[in-house]
Structure formats: C-alpha cells, structure tokens
Amino acid sequence: MLHSVGAVVVDGLSMFEFGIVCEVFGIDRTDDGLPNFDLRICGARPGYPVRTKLGLDLVPSHGLDALDDVDLVAVPATAIHRGQDPAVLDALRRANDRGALLLSVCSGSFLLAEAGVLDGRRATTHWMYADKLAREYPEITVDPDVLFVDDGNVITSAGTAAGIDACLHLVRRELGSEVANVMARRMVVPPQRDGGQRQFIPQPVPPCDDDSLREVLDWAVEHLAEPHTVASLASRAFVSPRTFARRFAAETGTTPARWLTSQRVLRARDLLENTELDLETVARESGFATAPLLRHHFRRIVGVTPSAYRDTFCAAA
Missing domain, CATH: 3.40.50.880 (Class I glutamine amidotransferase (GATase) domain)
Incomplete structure (x- = not known):
C-alpha cells in the first residue's frame, strides 16, 4: 500500500x-x-x-x-x-x-x-x-x-x-x-493518459545547405496539398530522380516520401490547433486526401488521433 x-x-x-x-x-x-x-x-x-x-x-x-x-x-x-x-x-x-x-x-x-x-x-x-x-x-x-x-x-x-x-x-x-x-x-485533469503517448515534440524542417534543393523544399511546403513524387520534385530541381533522392538523403537524413509525410503532419497539426475545419478538409489541405489516411499517419507520428490532438491543443475551440 x-x-x-x-x-x-x-x-x-x-x-x-x-x-x-x-x-x-x-x-x-x-x-x-x-x-x-x-x-x-x-x-x-x-x-x-x-x-x-x-x-x-x-x-x-x-x-x-x-x-x-x-x-x-x-x-x-x-x-x-x-x-x-x-x-x-x-x-x-x-x-x-x-x-x-x-x-x-x-x-x-x-x-x-x-x-x-x-x-x-x-x-x-x-x-x-x-x-x-x-x-x-x-x-x-x-x-x-x-x-x-x-x-x-x-x-x-x-x-x-x-x-x-x-x-x-x-x-x-x-x-x-x-x-x-x-x-x-x-x-480537474484527465483521470488517465496512457504513458505510451508521445510527447508533443516540435518537428522542424531539417536544415538544408543545398540552395537548389532548399528552394524545392520551400516550394513543396507551400504546396503540400498538391500531389508530389520524387520525379516531380526532381524535375523542379533540374536533376534526375536518382540524383535528387541521393542528394535529398544526404542533406536531410531522410527520404523524400518520409519528409513529405512529416511536413504534412506538421501542416495538419497547425490546422487542428488554429481552425475548426472538419477532418476531411484538414486532410485535403495538408495533402493526405482523405481523413482515414490522415488518421493513420498522424497517429503513427504524433502518437494520438487528430481528434484527440485537437481536443488538447485547439486554440479556436
């Protein structure tokens, strides 16, 4: 006891x-x-x-x-x-x-x-x-x-x-x-939060010293709602997809697909915190297309569902 x-x-x-x-x-x-x-x-x-x-x-x-x-x-x-x-x-x-x-x-x-x-x-x-x-x-x-x-x-x-x-x-x-x-x-606190939930750690864009690559990353962040592939991003950098993927990994320490997913989750977090948009709209605006896809990636990276995250952090609410 x-x-x-x-x-x-x-x-x-x-x-x-x-x-x-x-x-x-x-x-x-x-x-x-x-x-x-x-x-x-x-x-x-x-x-x-x-x-x-x-x-x-x-x-x-x-x-x-x-x-x-x-x-x-x-x-x-x-x-x-x-x-x-x-x-x-x-x-x-x-x-x-x-x-x-x-x-x-x-x-x-x-x-x-x-x-x-x-x-x-x-x-x-x-x-x-x-x-x-x-x-x-x-x-x-x-x-x-x-x-x-x-x-x-x-x-x-x-x-x-x-x-x-x-x-x-x-x-x-x-x-x-x-x-x-x-x-x-x-x-006046929740009676139980599972210890396995992740801490809400900021995930900034990894630093990039390659000027041409940084311009592509900046553009992609501004257009997360659009579909992107290694080939489409490579074309904006005027290099082959293979060269782009190699330079991308060397500069950011991750793959283009993982980087895009993490940036889309960051965008979704911002929308969940500061707007009252429904989950389908948040999914489209952040580039996940559908709410189920948003839930899958959001929970995998953040550790909680988008709805639970909004309940905790939404300034608009």
Whole structure:
C-alpha cells in the first residue's frame, strides 16, 4: 500500500514539478473518502534553505533519514549537473535497495541516474534532455517519446504535465481506479493518459545547405496539398530522380516520401490547433486526401488521433 511519501529537494529545485508532488500527495482529501498521505519534505540539511530555480528559498522539514521508511520517494525536477550531494545519492540507493517506489518528474530522472538507480532500466525525461540523459548514462534505455515509463518500482516521467499523469498512474496502480479518478476530478485533469503517448515534440524542417534543393523544399511546403513524387520534385530541381533522392538523403537524413509525410503532419497539426475545419478538409489541405489516411499517419507520428490532438491543443475551440 501507499501511505507515506518523501519528496527530495536539492538546490536548483523546480517549483512547478515540486508542486505536482505536493498537489497529489500532500493535500488532505479524507472528506472525499480518499486516503491521507504522510508527505515529508526531505533535504540533506533539514531546517536550512534550498535555493529553487526561481530564486526562492524552500526549507525542508525532514532530513534524508526520513526517506528510509517511506513507501514512495519522489524526485521533482531540478537543475541538471553532475556532482550531486553524495548523501542524497546514497539515500536514493538505499530506497531502491529496499524495494521502495521511486518516482521522478521531468529532469528529476538525472538525479536517479546519477545514483545508479536507472542502470539497466527503461526511463524517460523531458524531450529536450533525452539525448543528454542517453549520452551521459549509456546504461539506461531512454525512451524520448512517451509520457512516463513504469519499470516496476521505478517510474520516470517526461516534462511537467506528464508528471501529473505519472503520479495518477501510480495512485491507480497502488490504490485503484476509484481513488485516482476522484483525485483527478478534484484536480480537474484527465483521470488517465496512457504513458505510451508521445510527447508533443516540435518537428522542424531539417536544415538544408543545398540552395537548389532548399528552394524545392520551400516550394513543396507551400504546396503540400498538391500531389508530389520524387520525379516531380526532381524535375523542379533540374536533376534526375536518382540524383535528387541521393542528394535529398544526404542533406536531410531522410527520404523524400518520409519528409513529405512529416511536413504534412506538421501542416495538419497547425490546422487542428488554429481552425475548426472538419477532418476531411484538414486532410485535403495538408495533402493526405482523405481523413482515414490522415488518421493513420498522424497517429503513427504524433502518437494520438487528430481528434484527440485537437481536443488538447485547439486554440479556436
């Protein structure tokens, strides 16, 4: 069962991610029939301030020894750097060794990584830091596309809002759906988002140093609704299809077909965010011709359906 939670705070703490942990595990909701968690704010020097990213000071009321008997150790996002306090790292290792639950929010995964807790595991973090996590800790299998990764007693989450998803997932796993659903309603958030959904990462046009090829790419982006083939694009570049495909791959690192699909998905995302056009019209305007074809490619690349994406991001709505 999940009764007690220890939140680890260190210099460089991110207040929003820390607030997520406090919101889920630190508010008394017994009037709603929910369990009340014993939340402990733990630091290396209890009673002494920790400096947050905002320049505010936060004073932990418990020392690291208070983590030794909690059910869950939560690690909010913090500044990313090597050389974290060895006492903090030792406390995380002890928690892992005794089988406690560990949860990181956003860049908090780097603290778990430095403690060695993530070695040999799947994990995630904010998409901006995923390459850094994989590069600096090659023992970890980093999945940059998902909202959170549940790897037994260790759960890592991506940026900010994904931390809410991971916390509610953990509550659901340990205490049941009814508890998680009531908590989500109080927080006015969706009760469950699948951890396998992709983070919404911008996908810009790859840089291109070939002037003639760049002109063709710029033209294609302006005419995505029109049908395109390697041959038709090659003719605009005044080269053979074979030469065009070779130069295209060398410059962009992908094929013309994949590039066109990704650009059409970007166009569809823009239309879904900023217009109320129906899906058939969005499909035609972005070059997919039909709504089923749009759904297929959109879900494959973005990770959710066009309708679900619009519900989340549509400014027009």
